Each structure stands twice: as structure tokens, then as C-alpha cells.
Amino acid sequence: MRLGADRVRVRVPATSANLGPGFDALGVALALHDELEVRALGTPGVTVEVTGEGEGEVPDDETHLVVQALRAALDHVGAPQTGLHLVCHNRIPHGRGLGSSAAAVVAGIVAARELVAEPDALPDETVLALATAMEGHPDNAAPAILGGATVAWTETGTGVVRASRIAVHPDVVPVAVVPSVQLSTKAARGVLPRTVPHVDAAFQAGRAALLVQALGSDPSLLLAGTEDRLHQEYRRSVMHDSMALVDVLRARGVAAVVSGAGPTVLALARRVGAGPGPDGVVRTDADAALEAAFGGVMGGWRILPLPVDTGGASGERAAATPRRPNG
Numbered sequence: 001m002r003l004g005a006d007r008v009r010v011r012v013p014a015t016s017a018n019l020g021p022g023f024d025a026l027g028v029a030l031a032l033h034d035e036l037e038v039r040a041l042g043t044p045g046v047t048v049e050v051t052g053e054g055e056g057e058v059p060d061d062e063t064h065l066v067v068q069a070l071r072a073a074l075d076h077v078g079a080p081q082t083g084l085h086l087v088c089h090n091r092i093p094h095g096r097g098l099g100s101s102a103a104a105v106v107a108g109i110v111a112a113r114e115l116v117a118e119p120d121a122l123p124d125e126t127v128l129a130l131a132t133a134m135e136g137h138p139d140n141a142a143p144a145i146l147g148g149a150t151v152a153w154t155e156t157g158t159g160v161v162r163a164s165r166i167a168v169h170p171d172v173v174p175v176a177v178v179p180s181v182q183l184s185t186k187a188a189r190g191v192l193p194r195t196v197p198h199v200d201a202a203f204q205a206g207r208a209a210l211l212v213q214a215l216g217s218d219p220s221l222l223l224a225g226t227e228d229r230l231h232q233e234y235r236r237s238v239m240h241d242s243m244a245l246v247d248v249l250r251a252r253g254v255a256a257v258v259s260g261a262g263p264t265v266l267a268l269a270r271r272v273g274a275g276p277g278p279d280g281v282v283r284t285d286a287d288a289a290l291e292a293a294f295g296g297v298m299g300g301w302r303i304l305p306l307p308v309d310t311g312g313a314s315g316e317r318a319a320a321t322p323r324r325p326n327g
Helices: 065-076 100-115 124-135 141-146 185-190 198-216 219-225 233-238 240-251 287-294
Strands: 007-018 022-041 046-052 083-090 149-154 161-166 172-178 256-258 265-270 302-305 314-317
Touching (some): 007 100, 022 065, 022 100, 022 141, 022 172, 022 198, 065 083, 100 124, 100 141, 100 314, 161 198, 185 233, 198 219, 219 265, 233 240, 240 256, 240 265, 240 287
Parallel strands (some): 046 083
Antiparallel strands (some): 007 022, 007 314, 022 083, 022 149, 149 161, 172 265, 172 302, 256 265
């Protein structure tokens, strides 16, 4: 397959996975985006310019995650490799459990889709499969690609990765509480046990099912629907402050969870009132609880109200009409 463009733009949302009981399966896209422009060059080599999150820290060569994903996608469809120049504007915090690595992987694959002459060779299903192969699990990649909330799974026997969107009630307002410290996914997974008690597994299955109902139809069930016995408590030793904040918020009735592998805390808050206040800010049931938790002293934490992103990843050929991903 030949290339059909030499300059493309891509936009990918942050994501929060697990949402409490939906370990490695549930996720939601959030309205915080990384944006990048990719130019295919007639000469070999790679240059990467990064502004924002990760600036001066992430690689600026072939080992950059976007480049690796882009090249894997080009190989998958038999397109030629090329020199690349990337300009990345990153807003998704790194190492905080908001899907920055999944965003980079999805961005690279979507960029490849826009570069090739036949974009239909990389439908959403293939993007998800390629991203999962690089990420190891689909819980962040699925909402990053499709937008909204998703449940993702791997088919028994075939190994095919699937994802389905979950309706999100308009009164559900995610609020990310982001600490200044980072935590690697490897470290967060390293403290998980190999087995859990059967009673906890049964509890988890019921709460995951309840969470789907709470997200789509009845936000009053969010507190019960986000109860977890599978991973969060085991991770307390590597994110003590985050779990302490989860405890405080839940004690005040807020459906707070660890976002992905942490250490960001995600509150699945509920809208209070019919719309934004005079200042344009949507009021939620988490506002007073967060104020009480911090007492005006943030200590490096940031509170980011992040509406659900319903569009997912998008790409366009430069100077062309934006084209939504197919699939």
C-alpha cells in the first residue's frame, strides 16, 4: 500500500480505566486531549518536538511511543516506512493513570491511518487490536478510540479484542484529582496478588454490572457501583495519599476511585442543578467534599473537572476537511 498524504493531524483524549470494579475492562474518555502533527519526510530519520506534558523527558527519536505505534500500523497494512517529523502538544499528565501511553499509541496508529492511501485498511477494530498488542490490555485504548465509556474484552478462543460503548447519563460529571507525583503502571501492578478470594471475585462481578447501570441510567447508584475489592486496597502501599483521598470522598458520599493504575483519583460526581452556574462552572456533589478534603491547601494536587469526551480519537489530513475515524 502506498502513502496518500504527507502531513496529518491527530487528536486523542485522556482516559480513565477500571472505574473501581471494572478492572482491565471498563474505561471512559475525558475531555483533555493530546494533539500532534505528523509529517512524512522524503529523507530518513525522525525528529520529535514536544510541548507540555513530558517536554524534555520523553524520547525525541525512533523510540518515541507515537513513532513506534505509527510504524507498527504502517507495517500492518504493508505501507512503506518513511522519515518522520512530529510536533506533539501534550496535555495528558504522564504517569498519573490518565491513559497517556494509550493516547500516544492510539495517536500513532490513527496518524498512520490518515497517512496511507486507503484509510479503511485501519478500521477502529484494527486500531484497537494493534493498540492492545502494544498496551497489553484494552481498557484505556477502547475509550480513547471510540469516545464515551466503554467495556472491552478479548474473545475466548479467538483472542480477538472487542469493545462496546456504554451510555453515560448526562448528570455524570467526572472530576480528576491529579497529584504532583507519578507512579508507573508496572509498580502499581506489582503489588497485586496472583489470586483473590472467591467471595471478592463474586462481589466484584456484581459491582461491575451495577456500575454499568449507574453510568447509563441511574447515577444515584454510582457510590455502590464503584466499590472495589480486586485492586485498589492492594495498591494502598504504593499510593497511600491517593487511597486516603478516596476514603475521605467516599465517606462523604462521592463515588471516588483510583484512575487506572493511579495515582490520580477520579470522582464520578453527579451534577447539581440544571446547568452551569453564573461563572460557567457545573456544580457537582463532589465540590463540598473536595473543599473539605483539601481545606484550600492543595499541596501540589490539581482538581480538573473533565466532561466525558464522546468523540474519541480523530484525525485529518492537513488542509483537508476533518474525517472521523471509521469502524
